[in-house]
Amino acid sequence: MTQSATPLQQHVGEHPDEPNIADPALAADPFTGYGRIREQGRAVRGRYLDGSPLWIVTRFDDVRAVLGDTRFVNHAASVPGIDTDNSRDRLFEMLGVAPELAAYFAGTILDTDPPDHTRLRKLVSRTFTVRRIAELRPRVEQITADLLDALPDHAEDGAVDLIEHFTYPLPIAVICELVGIPEADRPQWREWGRELVALHPGRFGTTLRDMVDHIHDLIRRRRADPTDDLLSGLIRTHDDDGDRLTDTELVSMILTLVVAGHETTAHLIGNGTEALLTHPDQRALLRGDPGLLPQAVHELMRWCGPVQITRVRYAAEDLDLDGMPFAKGDAVQTVLVAANRDPRQFPDPDRLDLTRTPAGRGEPHVGFSHGAHYCLGAALARQEAEVAFGALLRRFPDLRLAVAPEELRRAALPGSWRLEALPVRL
Template identity: 45%
Template sequence: MRVSEEPKSLGGDLVQEPHRISALLREDGRVRKVRMPRGLDVWIVTGHAEARAVLSDPRVGKDTAQVRRLFERDGFESAGDDTVRALSGHMLNLDPPDHTRLRKLVNQAFTSRTVSRLRPRIEQITAELLDGIGDAERTDLLTAFAVPLPIRVICELLGVHAGDQPAFATWSNTMVAWSTPEELRGAAAKMHAYLVELIEEKRAEPADDLLSGLIHASDEGDSLSGDELLSMAFLLLVAGFETTVNLIANSVFALLREPDQLAALRADPALLPGAVEEFLRYDGAIHLATIRFTSEPVTVGGVEIPADEFVLVSLIGANRDAERFEDPHRLDVTRSANGHLAFGHGIHYCVGAPLARLEAEIALRGLLGRFPRLRLDAEPETLRWRESTLVHGLETLPVLLR
């Protein structure tokens, strides 16, 4: 079956109202061509079964060189300057066999067993941050808690100095948002220079951290080039906290809008691990998965996508597909949300998923335990989402604590 390739134009409400737009798109066609807010024509996938199929199809690739060629074919600047490209040449933007080789180097660092050893330190950081909020009556929970917790965890894991963490968060935010080319290049240049210096420091004086381990693996002939090492450090640092920041904040935001679900979780904290899966399904931290392209014609859900076309998978849309999840727009902390796609699917499934789950569970347990009267300090509809089609996260989360 072939559908019309006349693209449907999408606007800013794709960011501010992603669930409504995803539902409308799914009704119109679970796989269909759209024109993104900045003019790029892509095929967008909003059905769960169709998303799983695309995410695991070897004919749908991510190689940065081909993505760049297709951007230039369509008259768009692909990814900034050489510095931006150097940072973006990581395993998330590669296909096998390069992806397979790089993924193998970091898999062991993020297994559930390995990550579980971090629990005491994550609990300690959580307690310190909650203590820091102190006796305040109100706060922005993003800046006070949801942002600094994952940043401290991933930076300590990789070996980033504590004093450098705020600057790193600023650069990362610029690089995942709808930034201008000038802003993107500026943030990338600072990030690149910092990581080059950090890698050299770790090479000269190795420490007990993941980045030192990756440098050692490279020096031992594990086929990790200097550019690969740089882009790997960038990926692990950015992905290691962007997803978790928004998972924590989105989860709290969802709970504070659903008092019955908040009460159920308070009454039975043992529900938390399963509730985290429901938060991931209900309002996950990633909206549209990173861009892919078809290397040959691919038929998905009865729709043929021609070769050399861009494809975006709406993880948010797939996770609210009524054909997969009953009453998908309802938050239910007792639901079995197994099968959600918040961390992707296939060979690019998020390597840091065990860490994100653990951090979210500890953060929510600590927060709800410390502040039994926690509630929103604004009308929900007045809060805005960050201007990004990649990350799905709030700009602020004002709450009353007392």
């Protein structure tokens, strides 16, 4: 399997004895690479994209412990009494993002700490409850059916790219309907999302500016013509009580929800489909027993989830975490892909097993993170994946790859596991 290059590798090799998150070898095979780091120790000294030092934590119990401990914060400014460098600020500088634009990322629901994180999450959490998502299922099924019906029309030389024509259009349609993005604007959001996650210096800042300007315009339009959607509700909250949601936070919330709400789900479905096509025994098992779909989605999220690492956390004080000492201000990188293949937690962890029985209670993996920053849209992503896999296997029982597995290309993006294309024959 080949990969395209990333420009964020300028600091790789500067400290040869310390693993760098931007190392192309980690992007090409994160399961092996991070697996080696996992066996070196519970916390291994490494480097972030900008070359700054951090601790890399990879074992399942330790990853959950860091993510669930409020003594680790998401933003460096939350570390009291110390001038801690923020790796995300340096990353924005590397990407050429103007300071006034960086503000739309600095205060997102993904990056803030309590009390701001609690306030922002509460504003949108009711939209993503299990009950609300269940009510949305018929619409997800209809969008899925329409996309599958149209797939044969997209065939070129007998092959269809599922990434382009199925795994992306499904989640972007769902999240845009939920948030309130007009249908005419959705193709542009798809392109913006693609550009944003590519992390190309120069283009990143331009794309971000275009998105922010568009959201401001969308807010003006929706304020004049409100509807029954999340965007209109957030606008009412902002207008009625600016202390609960500032202007910058309103724009950041829409930006975050739409991009995060389709990018990761698209690649969960893409990665999962490739896994099923290259594991015919598991595919046959799922086709024979559709009741396995919820369990199968969890196993696919564990085995080939799209998010490899979390945002960097910072120790807000000197602390000892079950025998791991951290100094105040230390940067800590937790690695989900290594935790989800940890043999201490999962027997035969490299084997895809859709019948795998979870150990203990709760979610059997950390693919959606853990703790206060557990993925807000996890229930929606799981539902979309269940519907997508089930409908795809029913509609096209002879579905197969149009190229050899080793010819599939993945984007060499640090911390992300995503196919650039998934050509199949129906």
